[in-house]
Amino acid sequence: MAREVRAFAITVLSLAALGIPAGLLWSALSPRPPYQLTEKASVLADPSTQTLIAADGWFATITGGLGLACGALAWFLSRRRQLPTLLGLCAGGVLGSFLTLWAGTTFTLGVTTIEASAAPGVTLVAGPLGLTAKGVLVSWPLLAVGLFGLLEGMHGYRESPMRRPYGIDPRAPADPYRIGDPPPAREGD
Template structure:
């Protein structure tokens, strides 16, 4: 039973963590970039502007949406497996989701920022002092990395709490009768005649 739980948690972890790559690419495609002014030292001067925070806002909203979706799909998957195989996988799936979404958040950040780093550095290197260039994607608010795991665990926990409250835990249900008839309906047959 422990091996099955570890395997379920590992599969969930890997499946969710790999989602960070397409989310990072999506962030790189849709997020606006701030304009910065090059200085004589080659460093950029970052003015306070909406565009400076918009890239991080896009990342935060994407992570929240991904969290709601992965929490919901993770619970549905666990519920279906529990109904089919009569096993309780709630905890391993939850731990796999929490760890996988945390790894996926880092992966999305590093993917999006990494795709932008080369072009932003090249533009800054070629710029003369006073030139305005686009900065690369950056995540200065590292607390945004926790949004995906937070939303996932919250969504999963809410669905699990409703199942516990309704006493609708499929791994505790009685197995369906082999002949497909309801348990409460008496069987009629030749032996009763």
């Protein structure tokens, strides 16, 4: 039982540790939306801007890539304790996604200049980084668990006795009685 708990904890903590650098990478690569400063508050300068979607796309790309890498690595390293590792991939992927979101929105890296046209006298500033599609938070755990399950299914099929037709063992010698061959002579004949 202690080994299963340790495998789960190592998997969760490993994925969570990857969340901070992933968030910094997301912050460095994602564009910032332009905001217009008004007397009351800051307003999105261009409601049709694609930078909000680009931030979601970069988040999904970074965390999805990490999910695929973590799922494959976890499958190759966890041949004996698969269930705790699989549960750790799920929990660690969720925790890693939230840490990526936190680190990316807390620390500002990369280009923060604004490339938008504005009326004279209007001040534009770079807006905060955030997610508009919260569904991308599940890309890390979903792809990690999905690839782990796919690899295990392929391995299980390769080792399955159901794969061999009629229960024939491929290591058994060839059948001496093939259709069309005359039967061997018996001693009494």
